[in-house]
Amino acid sequence: MPEVDGKPKDRSKRILTGAQAIVEATEQAMERHPEVFLLGEGAQDPKGIFGTTTGLLERFGPQRVMEMPLAENAFTGMAIGAALMGQRPLVVHQRVEFSLLAMEQLLNNAAKMHYVSGGKHRVPLVIRVVVGRGWGQGPAHSQSLESLFSAVPGLKVVLPSNAADLKGLLLGAIEDDNPVVFIEHRWTHYATGHVPPGYAPLPLDGPRRLREGGDVTVVASSYMTLEALQAANALANQGIGVDLFDLRVARPLQLAEILASVARTGRLLTVDLGSSSFGLGAEIVARAASETFDSLKAAPRRLGLPDHPTPSSRALAEVFYIRSPQIGAAICDLVGAKPELRGQLEEELQAGRDDLPLDIPHPSFKGPF
């Protein structure tokens, strides 16, 4: 759980990066469950897949940390087949785009086996996919495809935003008897936070409120939660209360708490990791419009990526991503804040970022969160 600025931080708590949290979860799961094994292209990679598999090969050996040929569809199907026989495979793709070569297995087999078999088959499978950003990753190394996966009944889709959730939700995903697509934004690997040391799986049970406020409901996911949190903290100083939710689980989508919040605040902003069009925000806004229509005080808004692929050049990517100043400005618009306040807030959020390149994580996002 990210810690909200302003609260005293408990210095005795152990701080890990997101990447270290993933290693710890994997290690504890493999230690506890002999049927858990890791497989992927680069599973034995000396750099440990961005530091998320470091030390696992040495600890568990090549039978449980399996290097894969470049055969995404076959090894995903293999993982499904093994899961049908009681194993608990953990697949890792260094870029979410590699998993597109395995969509056939994921959609036709993983997502449907339990249903088609009338509940007899189970597919306890986790697919870790990494969403890239920055350093010119470009059109096929930095897509956010959560709405694609979330369109498929039978899959679970998880988007952790912080180190504690990266560990807890990964353990929860491994313990879950369903196929889980575990979407890791590359920059959440860097972000630090307090991570409980023990084996403590978190259930994949939906959103968490990160900040309570009465003026506007904001729903963000994965890395965008950190940007939204920064905006919400700045708004709080201006007396604007943000009810901020970290979505965490995109499928099955559990909106009861969020819709109750919208009914109370009358205002909704969604902040997507991926495209605004057809994004998770589109679904949330549609549900809010259907179910809280009479409570709405303003038209709900969505922020997300524009309708074009990710360009590589940092000049083109500069206006591509949503950052905390835009989130703050959108909230000001929703609550009808005075233009001076809007401008002041944008300036405040922008301050300190001006002299830094936008294609590397901003130091303020190192956390701890």
Add this chain to the structure above:
Amino acid sequence: MKTDLISLEGSDLSTEDLLRLYRNLLRVRLIEEAIAARYSAQEMRCPVHLSVGQEAAAVGACDPLTREDRIVSTHRCHGHYLAKGGDLTRMIAEIHGRATGCCGGRGGSMHLFDDDAGVVASVPIVGSSVPLGLGIALAFQQQGLPHVAVAFFGDGAVEEGALHESANLAVVHQLPLVFFLENNLYSVYTPLQDRQPERPLARFASAHELPVEEADGNDVLAVRRATAVAVERARQGEGPTLVAVNTYRWREHCGPAYDDHLGYRPEGELAKWQAACPVARFEKALTEAGLLSKEHQESFAAACAAEIETAFRVALQAPFPRPESATDHVYA
């Protein structure tokens, strides 16, 4: 194709074994013919891909398997399911969309599963079930079990990336898996020569260092022999094998009818393959060897007919699943 008599020479099978193979062949044929005959009643409201003409491949491949060995199949799965011991009553109920079907009416004819018999899954996307076979074999390896997985697929799958990815992966990890290639020469209406270069179909295996056993797909003993070699190799930890057999689909790709009038197959081709009928050839060999009398044959056929009659009657009397149960089991 060969139309000559199946040789019983060199077979180490007992008379009992031979008669079991014959009965299984005849049973698949009669079940498929019964589905074709009753399809027009429109009670079986799902696509059916019948195995008529291809029975020896299914029966010969499944005969060397134990109950604990597992198979995965394709859209044309009836023969494999039955040959592996899948429950007939539950299969017929499934095709009728009933709650008592092997998938509770959720899969239909193209998704026949029977856990008790070791039919893990049938998937109607060409090549799609082969990787599942890898995973079953991997689980056997990881769990230290002496069992074997068999993945059935057709000539069309040889064009799919999934097959080549799987062959490479199975060889690299020496998985206890049999790749069973049932070449029936057509992908729906498109002949092999319009889809693949002129070459022995199984040659791709050598690129993956995958050993090959080939057999006449309409000779149940030859198929059984070839598969037994592959199964034994897998069981001994010596890795995967491709078993490749040629056979022929008599009826239309999907549905109960004959469709030669469409002209996609050369005139006379079906007749030649019918002359090599996998059931009749084996029946003749057994009869000529004095192992199968006319009375014996007729009593087999009558027993199958009675079993089929019961299966259809039970299926038609079975309840449909409750509409509200459609939302069950999306998640475990």
